[in-house]
Amino acid sequence: MRKVAICGALALATLSASAGAETVIVYTDPMTLERKVVVTETGGPDRAYHCFLPPSSLGCQKISLRRAR
Secondary structure, eight states, rough: OHHHHHHHHHHHHHOTTTTTTEEEEEEOOTTTEEEEEEEEEEESSSSSEEETTTOOOOOOOOOOOOOOO
């Protein structure tokens, strides 16, 4: 169920052309695997990142976005 919500948030971020560029950050707690999605409006291209909480040595990994045709 959570994967559907995350995919939905990513899809909305990629389809929103009138709102400008969006940055989607998916935070994951490695102990409970609980996820939190944060969407911010930024300048530049649409971006998505996956980060672990608390900020770990792994850093954030970029998620590739695909636009609908």
